[in-house]
Amino acid sequence: MRVGEALGLIGPNGAxxxxxxxLLAGALEPSAGVVERVDDVPVGWVPQRPALYDRLTPRENxxxxxxxxxxxxxxxxxxxxxxxxxxxxxxxxYTLSVGNRQRLNVALSxxxxxxxxxxxxxxxxxxxxxxxxxxxxxxxxxxxGGSVVFATQNLEELxxxxxxxxxxxxxxxxxxxxxxxxxxxxxxxxxx
Amino acid sequence: MRSVxxxxxxxxxxxxxxxxxxxxxIAYPVLVAGLVGLVAGYGSSKPRVALxxxxxxxxxxxxxxxxxxxxxxxxEVGKNVHLIRMDPVGARRALATGRVVAxxxxxxxFLADLKSGLRSPSLVYQTTHGGISTRVTQxxxxxxxxxxxxxxxxxxxxxxxxxxxxxxxxRAKFSGRSxxxxxxxxxRALLAKLPSSPERxxxxxxxxxxxxxxxxxxxxxxxxxxxxxxxRAREKSRxxxxxxxxxxxxxxxxxxxxxxxxxxxxxxSERDENAIGRLRRGLVSMGELVSAKVALAGVVALALGLxxxxxxxxxxxxxxxxxxxxxxxxPLLGVGLVFAGGSLGALGSLLGALxxxxxxxxxxxxxxxxxxxxxxxxxxxxxxIAGWLSDGLPFVHGVRYFASALYDASPWGxxxxxxxxLVGLGLIFGxxxxxxxxxxxx
Numbered sequence: 001m002r003v004g005e006a007l008g009l010i011g012p013n014g015a016x017x018x019x020x021x022x023l024l025a026g027a028l029e030p031s032a033g034v035v036e037r038v039d040d041v042p043v044g045w046v047p048q049r050p051a052l053y054d055r056l057t058p059r060e061n062x063x064x065x066x067x068x069x070x071x072x073x074x075x076x077x078x079x080x081x082x083x084x085x086x087x088x089x090x091x092x093x094y095t096l097s098v099g100n101r102q103r104l105n106v107a108l109s110x111x112x113x114x115x116x117x118x119x120x121x122x123x124x125x126x127x128x129x130x131x132x133x134x135x136x137x138x139x140x141x142x143x144x145g146g147s148v149v150f151a152t153q154n155l156e157e158l159x160x161x162x163x164x165x166x167x168x169x170x171x172x173x174x175x176x177x178x179x180x181x182x183x184x185x186x187x188x189x190x191x192x
Numbered sequence: 193m194r195s196v197x198x199x200x201x202x203x204x205x206x207x208x209x210x211x212x213x214x215x216x217x218i219a220y221p222v223l224v225a226g227l228v229g230l231v232a233g234y235g236s237s238k239p240r241v242a243l244x245x246x247x248x249x250x251x252x253x254x255x256x257x258x259x260x261x262x263x264x265x266x267x268e269v270g271k272n273v274h275l276i277r278m279d280p281v282g283a284r285r286a287l288a289t290g291r292v293v294a295x296x297x298x299x300x301x302f303l304a305d306l307k308s309g310l311r312s313p314s315l316v317y318q319t320t321h322g323g324i325s326t327r328v329t330q331x332x333x334x335x336x337x338x339x340x341x342x343x344x345x346x347x348x349x350x351x352x353x354x355x356x357x358x359x360x361x362x363r364a365k366f367s368g369r370s371x372x373x374x375x376x377x378x379x380r381a382l383l384a385k386l387p388s389s390p391e392r393x394x395x396x397x398x399x400x401x402x403x404x405x406x407x408x409x410x411x412x413x414x415x416x417x418x419x420x421x422x423x424r425a426r427e428k429s430r431x432x433x434x435x436x437x438x439x440x441x442x443x444x445x446x447x448x449x450x451x452x453x454x455x456x457x458x459x460x461s462e463r464d465e466n467a468i469g470r471l472r473r474g475l476v477s478m479g480e481l482v483s484a485k486v487a488l489a490g491v492v493a494l495a496l497g498l499x500x501x502x503x504x505x506x507x508x509x510x511x512x513x514x515x516x517x518x519x520x521x522x523p524l525l526g527v528g529l530v531f532a533g534g535s536l537g538a539l540g541s542l543l544g545a546l547x548x549x550x551x552x553x554x555x556x557x558x559x560x561x562x563x564x565x566x567x568x569x570x571x572x573x574x575x576x577i578a579g580w581l582s583d584g585l586p587f588v589h590g591v592r593y594f595a596s597a598l599y600d601a602s603p604w605g606x607x608x609x610x611x612x613x614l615v616g617l618g619l620i621f622g623x624x625x626x627x628x629x630x631x632x633x634x
Binding site for chain 2: 025029052065
């Protein structure tokens with residue numbers, strides 16, 4: 001990963017994109033090989049399936065993980081993220097719509113002020129307004145020197161937001177290069 | 193520790209928001225504990241025994257001067273044994289199939305021997321091998337003891353009738369003929385009317401001494417028949433349902449059920465909700481995650497265990513029941529509840545991590561609870577292997593701790609030993625659960 005870049009990760013279903021992102025996030029231990037991380041660089045992770053507690057409200061979820069992240073004022077941080085992502089704050093998370101749960105999932109990844117964001121198909125269930133807000137967040141992070149890896153099946157997003165593209169097929173890296181070198185023809189071969 | 197406290201608070205909050213689950217978790221073990229207590233109490237008090245009457249005893253039997261109604265006598269002495277009349281073939285089959293635990297046979301000629309007084313007749317019993325045969329033998333010995341007591345009373349009363357006849361005189365029947373017996377008292381009156389002489393004086397003195405000696409015959413006969421008696425002192429003591437053992441079992445069963453289910457479910461739900469990946473990223477170690485579940489089980493066990501103990505104490509106070517220390521020992525009981533809950537919570541965490549899914553974990557925990565509890569209920573002297581297996585599980589140590597903490601005059605030895613068991617087992621199961629969390633991350 002390079003400082004300030006956005007790396008798009010694509011590949012057919014089952015290629016290993018989610019596993020790779022979970023390994024990079026530290027949520028999984030590699031069975032072989034090593035994941036090297038720069039010390040003290042906070043990493044945010046948006047898993048494909050929301051990682052949150054259903055019986056807690058969005059506010060309680062954010063405050064709990066903010067405390068675990070060591071935030072000094074968990075309540076203030078939670079309130080700020082709730083407002084930013086427009087998530088209903090005081091209903092149990094299991095009552096939220098799929099879109100709202102994904103917003104909360106994204107909001108949780110921003111706790112701890114991450115410098116690297118790992119996004120696993122983050123816009124899959126977001127409405128256009130929320131998608132725009134998410135990419136604004138990503139852009140702001142990159143402008144501040146942060147980096148982003150995002151897995152997607154949306155080739156338009158790839159062309160718009162990725163500086164480089166990595167293609168995974170059956171767990172193997174089959175292409176890694178600038179987005180400009182990656183054409184839609186490749187995509188048709190990959191997803192054929 | 194901070195992470196453990198935060199996760200514990202989260203789990204408690206989730207639990208409080210599931211009132212139906214919480215209600216079932218409380219009601220179910222209390223109900224099961226009550227049923228187990230009733231079944232155990234009934235099972236231990238009344239084994240089923242087949243009565244085979246090969247002598248064809250008549251409904252009424254005369255022994256000495258007493259007339260026995262056989263069925264009434266059996267009912268009275270059979271309070272501790274459920275006697276069922278059967279023919280010999282039926283009794284053999286019932287014993288073989290386990291419908292009865294013993295057969296008691298009245299052999300031919302039994303009543304004739306009994307009436308003759310020339311030799312002691314015997315009842316013959318057969319019982320199943322192993323298991324409860326020792327207890328059944330004791331119950332049958334108690335049954336024969338009760339019959340003997342009734343017969344002895346009849347014999348003694350008959351003998352005393354003769355003694356009274358010798359003392360006071362009167363009419364008596366022997367072999368169908370009626371006699372007028374003079375008696376010592378009337379003999380003294382007759383002697384008093386005779387002229388005084390050394391012979392009269394000597395006979396009068398003999399009659400007096402014989403009278404005094406025969407006056408003591410009743411007590412002597414009674415004490416010869418029953419050198420040692422057993423009398424039940426009536427006092428306000430605890431009924432079996434309020435006994436130390438039932439309370440200890442109720443507490444241990446509740447704690448076992450709750451701790452296993454909660455810890456297993458809470459551990460597996462971390463994976464179901466996909467939160468474990470987020471936690472794993474340096475926020476919470478897997479050791480801290482297991483510790484949080486252990487703490488959850490300990491805290492809930494403490495709260496519910498104390499609530500049960502307080503309700504029990506109120507019943508005891510209101511009923512004016514003596515024995516035990518329902519209030520003074522609550523702090524000591526609390527310590528045991530926390531450690532028993534924690535130890536079982538560690539086992540539950542292991543089950544939850546192995547099962548991986550909340551529903552599977554809950555089912556596994558429910559399936560595991562019963563064998564753990566029933567292993568603890570089997571007396572080690574009946575099945576030693578059950579005792580060894582049970583020693584490797586926290587339930588039986590909880591039972592011993594609770595019973596000792598609440599009722600022993602000096603509980604420290606037992607409490608210390610059982611606490612060490614609970615801590616040791618908790619560390620072993622906790623360590624295994626920590627290793628098993630790898631399955632949650634897979």
